[in-house]
Amino acid sequence: EAGVAQSPRYKIIEKRQSVAFWCNPISGHATLYWYQQILGQGPKLLIQFQNNGVVDDSQLPKDRFSAERLKGVDSTLKIQPAKLEDSAVYLCASSSLPDSAYEQYFGPGTRLTVT
């Protein structure tokens, strides 16, 4: 079974620029999560999708972050414009059932550096 795929693996941008991350979850997994992991901290949930609908985006900075999951499969996370404090690893995860959040499978993450 293929795992969660993410790209790019690394990205360096200047502040005020835009950036987008892509995630392909495990086939058949209806629930998709985007987490932000700042160095030395645990992952923090940004947004959670059930199929292509948002079920939790309470911690997403909506003035600069946006995410979509078209057709309930792949997802993209965008930051526009980026700030220095957005430097972090962005993790995508998926699970097969909405009430099985603990059974999450994580991708390798995208390490973003904002200079």
Place this chain on the structure above:
Amino acid sequence: GENVEQHPSTLSVQEGDSAVIKCTYSDSASNYFPWYKQELGKGPQLIIDIRSNVGEKKDQRIAVTLNKTAKHFSLHITETQPEDSAVYFCAASKVSGGYQKVTFGTGTKLQVIP
């Protein structure tokens, strides 16, 4: 919201010794407590979990304990090996809006010295 605290932030042990990582949570509605291992350059991977109606669970060299009254839970690794070196995260999970929501601890960097 839920707050999960984790200690220690770093832990060094000799190969073969035991390692213990402790976590506390604040929301009594949390009912599921997974533990993740994150190796360098990789995403977290679930290694063991425990439900709120269970006090202890063991899987080979790894065990977890849960004290609901005190709202704390612990990970125990026995006979540590160099490949156990990684960052470990505890988490607390509860139902919110019809969906499980997971809150992670801050992580413990475990170093096993050969």
